[in-house]
Amino acid sequence: MPSYNAPVRDMLFVMYDVLNMDAYKDLEGFGEATPDVVSAILDEGAKITQEVLQPINLSGDEEGCHLANGVVTPPKGFKEAYKQYIEGGWGGLTGDPEYGGQGLPYVLGVAMNEMCCSANFGFSMYPGLTHGAIDAIEQHGSKEQQEMYLPKLISGEWAGTMNLTEAQAGTDLGLIRTKASPQPDGTYLVSGTKIFISAGEHDMSENIIHLVLARLPDAPTGTQGISLFIVPKFLVNPDGSLGARNKVVCSRLEEKMGIHSNATCVMNFEDAVGYLIGQPNKGLRAMFTMMNAARLGVAVQGYSMSEVAYQNAVAYSKDRLQMRALTGPKAPDKPADPIIVHPDIRRNLLTARAFNEGARAMAYWTALQVDIARRHPDATERQKAEDLLGLLTPVAKAYFTDMGFLTSSMCLQCFGGHGYIREWGVEQFVRDARIAMIYEGANGIQALDLVGRKLPANNGRALMEVFFPEIGGFCEQAAADPELAPFATAVLGALEHLVDAGQWLMENGMKNRDNAGAAATDYLYIMALTTLGYMWIRQVKAAKAKLAAGEGDPQFLNSKVILAKFFVERMLPDTAAHLAKIKGGADTLMALPAEAF
C-alpha cells in the first residue's frame, strides 16, 4: 500500500524563506496568514489528506463510480470523506469572506490543492471543480447570482462543474451546438449533450451547479456566439431552498485510463432551466478568465502525482535489496545492497525530486501573482502580476503535467516489475497523472497559447518588461555572489537560449505560421526550464542564508544545494537541445503528405 506524507516543511520554506510571503502582509487576507497560522493550517490540511483522503485512494481507483437510474455513486468512503472535508471548512479556504469563506491567500489554496491531489487525485477534483464554478460566478455573476450560489458553493454544501466539451467540440469550442432558448420570464431553456464532464453528477452534495456553454438562437457562429449559463441540478427557490429537479441528467459514465474515482459524465440537457451569466455571446471570454486559475490547478496536479510517486519510490529503493553497488558492497551484512546505491536509481529519484521542488516553488510564485493581481492596491503591481501570470500559467500547466507523468513513470521504474503490479499503487499515479496533460487545454494548445497569444500580447510587454528583468536582474545580482555564481551563470545561459529562440520565432514564425506551431512546445520547455532554474537559485540563496544564520535543519537545507546542482547539471542543459529543435523549423515536419503517414 502506498503512503503519503505532506511536505509541509518544504511548503513553509518556499512560502516564507524563498518567496518571503511576510513582505505581502498588507495585502487583503495576508494579514491573518501569519506564519504560525499558515503552519497550523498546513499541519491540519496534511492530517485530513493523509488520514482521510489517502486511505481511500487505491480502493477508489479499483472500485470506480457507479451509475444507476441517473444517480452516480462515487466509490466507498468518498461521501463520508467529502462530508468531513466540507465540515472542516476546507472548501472555503480562499473563498470570499462576504460569502462565508476565509479569504486566505491563493498560495495557501494551491498548497492545499497539492496535498489533496497527492493524497487522492480523483477525490480532489470534486472540490476542485467547485472552485472553478466559484471563480466564474465571483467574476461574472450578478450580485443576485452571487448571493444565491456563492455561500453554498464556498461551504461545499453544493458542488460545481464546468460543461464545455461536446462530441464535436473539444479544443475548438467554436463548434459548440448546445442551445439556449430565451423564455419570457428571463430564464433560458438549455438543450444539448456535453461529454467528459468531471464530477458531472454525484450524490455527495445537496445540489450541483453546472456552468454550461451554449448558443443563443441568434448567436453568430464560432467563438463569438457562445454564452455561459448557470444550470442547477435542483432549481433554487428565491428563499434559497431547493425546488424541482432540473432536466439535466448523467446518461453515461466514461470508462477511462485513470482517475477512476472521479465521475466523468455524459450530461444530457433537455430544456433544462438555465440562467445567463455575464453578457450574451461573451461566454468564452468569461470561461477564459477563470481558466488561468483552473490551469494552475491542473499544473499542481502534475507535480503532486510526481511527489507522491517519489515518496513511495524512495521508500522502496531504500528497502529493496538487489545487486551490489558498483564501487563495492555498501551493506555487507545483507545479501545485496539497497537499490538506492545505484546511480541510475538516483537519476530517476533526483529527476523527480528536482522537478517536484522546483515546480512547487514556481507554482507558489505563480499563485502569489494571482494574489497580487487580485489584491494589490497599486495598479502597476497588479498589471505586472497579470502579465507574469499570463506567461507562467500555460508554461506551468504544460511543463508540470508533461513532467509529472514522466517523473511518476521514472519513480515506477525504481520498483522494477512490482511497479507494474497494481497493489503497489505506483501504477495508479502514472495513470492518474496522464489526464492532466490533456484536459483544461491540451499541452500542445498551452504552447500555442504561450507563443501565439501571451508572447505577442501588448507588444511583448510581459516578456520584455516583466519576465526578463525579473529573472535576468536576479541572476546578474546572484552572479556576483561566489556561492550562487555557478547557478546564476547556468540560468543566464538558459535565458540566452530563450532570447535566441524568441528572435528566431520573430524572424521565422511570422512569415510561416507553421514555424511558430512547430517551435511552440520547445519554446515553452525552454521557458519552463529557465523559470525552474530561477526558482532553484532562489532556493539555494534562501537555504544558504538559513545555514549561515544557524537556523533550520542542515540536512534539508544542504539537500537544496545538491538538488539545485543536479537541476543545473542534468536538466537545465536541455534548453540547448530545445533551441536546436526550434531552429530545425517546420519544413521537415510538414514535408510528408498526409497520405504518406
Add this chain to the structure above:
Amino acid sequence: MKLLVAVKRVVDYNVNVRSKSDGTGPDIANAKMSMNPFDEVAIEEAVRLKEAGKATEIVAVSMGLKACEETIRTAMAMGADRGILVETDAQLQPLAVAKVLKALVAKEQPQAVLLGKQAIDDDCNQTGQMLAALLGWAQGTFLSKLEVGDGKAIVIREVDGGLETDEIKLPAVLTVDLRLNEPRFVKLPNIMKAKKKPLEVIKPADLGVDVDPRLAYSNFRDPPKRQAGIKVKTVAELVEKLKNEAKVI
C-alpha cells in the same frame, strides 16, 4: 464546571528520535513537534463535556518554550476557550510540572484537571499522580471512559488484566488513555478563531514555583541494533542458546 487541561509539546510521533553523539540528550533540534497524543485525547474529552453541557469553560495550559504557544493554539482550535503558557527554558521534570499545575489550580479553581496519562517523549507517567497528591484530590488514571455527574465522576480505568470501574469525588485529577475517544480533525475556521482567543503568558516565578530539575540525567544512547538471526537445526540447540547465549531461560 471549569476544566483545566494540560497539553505538552513533544516530538511528533512520526519522528524517529536518535540520541546526540555526545550522549547528553535526544537529538531533536530540527524535529517536527506536535501535541502529545494523550493530551489531544484529554482536550477532546473536555470539548465533548462542554458540548454535552457538562463543562462551562476549558482552559488549556502548557509550559516550556515560547513555541508551546502553538500547542495551546491547537488546543484552542479543537475547542478550548483560552490558554495559559507558563514560559520557561528550564528542563521541566514531572514534579516541577505538577507544582506549576497546582499553582494554576489555585489561580483558576477548576473542578477537574485533565491530562494525558503520559507524554510520548519521556514516557514518565507521573505528573497526574503527583498533582493529585500535591492537591490532595482524588485521581482517576488511565481512563478509557468518563462520565461526569453531580460532584462525582464514574470512570473506567485500563488496568493490568482488564478494566476497573470507580466512582470518584470531584474535584479530581483525570489522566486519559488513548481509547477514551478519537480526537477530531481541526476545522479551518476554528484555526482562525483560535488565533483570537486569549492566551496568557506567565513565568514560573509569577506563580512562586521553583522548577529547577531534581533529577540529573547521566547518559543517553540509542538502543542496541538488532542482530541478524540464525537458523537452529534442533530444538536442543535452541534451548541451549536460549539458556547460555541469550540467558533468558
